[in-house]
Amino acid sequence: VTNKRLVMRFGLALTKAINIPFRLVTSADMRPRAGGHGDIAIHLDPSARIGYIHLWPHARPWRLQHPQPMLRGVSDAGAAASILASALQEAQAGDAEDAVSTAQPDETLAEAPAVQAPSPRPLTPIAASA
Numbered sequence: 001v002t003n004k005r006l007v008m009r010f011g012l013a014l015t016k017a018i019n020i021p022f023r024l025v026t027s028a029d030m031r032p033r034a035g036g037h038g039d040i041a042i043h044l045d046p047s048a049r050i051g052y053i054h055l056w057p058h059a060r061p062w063r064l065q066h067p068q069p070m071l072r073g074v075s076d077a078g079a080a081a082s083i084l085a086s087a088l089q090e091a092q093a094g095d096a097e098d099a100v101s102t103a104q105p106d107e108t109l110a111e112a113p114a115v116q117a118p119s120p121r122p123l124t125p126i127a128a129s130a
Helices: 077-101
Strands: 005-010 016-021 025-032 038-044 070-074 123-125
Touching (some): 025 077, 038 077, 070 077
Antiparallel strands (some): 005 016, 025 038, 038 070
């Protein structure tokens, strides 16, 4: 997790890296498992298209139409989820500040377009039926 993206590196003989910018992430879900382990599914904007086979084995099962990256078997899933959530919120705040700073210098506050901060992306448990 960086300040602008999630980087997934996997593979032994043939390594692969997938960069997922936070602007494409709509939300993330966590499924806790025994012993503090868990899985974290990343929901992407529908315009972001990643092939299921490119994500395998780190694709959420049975999401073939709109594949979702999934961090599987994370040893301390709660800590990883909080790190990801804070990075997403910081990136979100940075995007809102960038949108405000793009206003023209001669505009007054009354004339400048209102910038609405995006809603937070909380980490919530994945439904058991999903």
